[in-house]
Amino acid sequence: MAEGHTQNTSSGQSLLYLTDEQLRQGIEAMFFAYRGFTADPDRILEGLSYGRAHHRAIHFIHCAPGTTVNNLLAILGVTKQSLNRVLRTLIEDGLVTSHVGRSDKRERHLTLTEAGEALEQQLSDAQRARMRDAYRKAGPDAVAGFKTVLEAMMDDDMKRAYHALRDGR
Amino acid sequence: MAEGHTQNTSSGQSLLYLTDEQLRQGIEAMFFAYRGFTADPDRILEGLSYGRAHHRAIHFIHCAPGTTVNNLLAILGVTKQSLNRVLRTLIEDGLVTSHVGRSDKRERHLTLTEAGEALEQQLSDAQRARMRDAYRKAGPDAVAGFKTVLEAMMDDDMKRAYHALRDGR
DNA sequence: GAAAATACGTCAGTCTTGTTGACATTCCAA
DNA sequence: TTGGAATGTCAACAAGACTGACGTATTTTC
Numbered sequence: 001m002a003e004g005h006t007q008n009t010s011s012g013q014s015l016l017y018l019t020d021e022q023l024r025q026g027i028e029a030m031f032f033a034y035r036g037f038t039a040d041p042d043r044i045l046e047g048l049s050y051g052r053a054h055h056r057a058i059h060f061i062h063c064a065p066g067t068t069v070n071n072l073l074a075i076l077g078v079t080k081q082s083l084n085r086v087l088r089t090l091i092e093d094g095l096v097t098s099h100v101g102r103s104d105k106r107e108r109h110l111t112l113t114e115a116g117e118a119l120e121q122q123l124s125d126a127q128r129a130r131m132r133d134a135y136r137k138a139g140p141d142a143v144a145g146f147k148t149v150l151e152a153m154m155d156d157d158m159k160r161a162y163h164a165l166r167d168g169r
Numbered sequence: 170m171a172e173g174h175t176q177n178t179s180s181g182q183s184l185l186y187l188t189d190e191q192l193r194q195g196i197e198a199m200f201f202a203y204r205g206f207t208a209d210p211d212r213i214l215e216g217l218s219y220g221r222a223h224h225r226a227i228h229f230i231h232c233a234p235g236t237t238v239n240n241l242l243a244i245l246g247v248t249k250q251s252l253n254r255v256l257r258t259l260i261e262d263g264l265v266t267s268h269v270g271r272s273d274k275r276e277r278h279l280t281l282t283e284a285g286e287a288l289e290q291q292l293s294d295a296q297r298a299r300m301r302d303a304y305r306k307a308g309p310d311a312v313a314g315f316k317t318v319l320e321a322m323m324d325d326d327m328k329r330a331y332h333a334l335r336d337g338r
Numbered sequence: 339g340a341a342a343a344t345a346c347g348t349c350a351g352t353c354t355t356g357t358t359g360a361c362a363t364t365c366c367a368a
Numbered sequence: 369t370t371g372g373a374a375t376g377t378c379a380a381c382a383a384g385a386c387t388g389a390c391g392t393a394t395t396t397t398c
Binding site (some may be wrong): 014015017018020023024026028030031032033034035039056059063077124127128131132133134135136137138139140141142143144145146147148149150151152153154155158159161165166 | 183184185186187189192193194196197198199200201202203204205206208225232246293296297299300301302303304305306307308310312313314315317319320322323324327328330331334
Binding site (some may be wrong): 340341342345346347348349350351352353354355361362364365367 | 371387388391
């Protein structure tokens, strides 16, 4: 298959996947897949006057309860002002609590309330359901490859954040 | 490895990758990787008073020269008002041309000018370079798995759009 | 040939989410 | 103790998405 276009390394692996056309296909796959990836949570949040930014905040506060605003900033990669607007509404609506730090009173430690955890569950259930379907269809080997490529695609500092989260659990 | 958590199907494949925790890891990998994915073009566009929306339009006009506004709308999944704002600036700046359709004069056919193609090259070079690096690091088997999972993650109509583009080339 | 549907553009207004700038509070180190 | 650094908040603004309404040209349908 694909004779005439296939190159081979000394170890015999195909380099067909490195052609511009193949790369372009990967780019488009990434674009369309990300749309699917966010579609379900977006639908849920639509009615609640929340957006994707709220989802991200909720997700990472759930993963690292008691985290500080600065911590969250580094993970989300937005300005603190941007995050603050989101946090303010979440706190007002009783989904997140903000406690002044014990040792350093400048810091605010963020936690999900029961209501916050409930919404987090609802959102991540939806997202995980799609992920689970995709994983099931693709099979374990494909999933391993999927994760390998995604990780290679990250910036180095994001890779650090990703591993910090992974290893922190 | 990971004894005690591993389930096996009748065909002997591990289901460890379907754990909630594993799925959550995949979700986060997707989040961080997408940031890396868009970082390079974003940097280039920053100075030009263009944004991601312009990049997307340019990308798909390049892939399907002579496409109509309606076509683009379906692929991008935005409203015509939203797309129009972007197209207007691109046409004003001489990156895109809009020709009245020959057979159906209601349609406008969109094409990149030389300047538009030049910018497209610059943008996709940057994005492909990152993709190429990631693919090279991960290897062909991982890439195959990557694409399989991404495709399984798409909505059905996006899958159609994706294949229409692939097969149209 | 008249009416309905389609393709496209535009104006006006809203929402989310990103930005910068200015400012208050707290901590720490000189 | 005082000045700088760090943390977080408030205000104003811009990009880019959305809806709704409307106008125009063209095609299709009856």
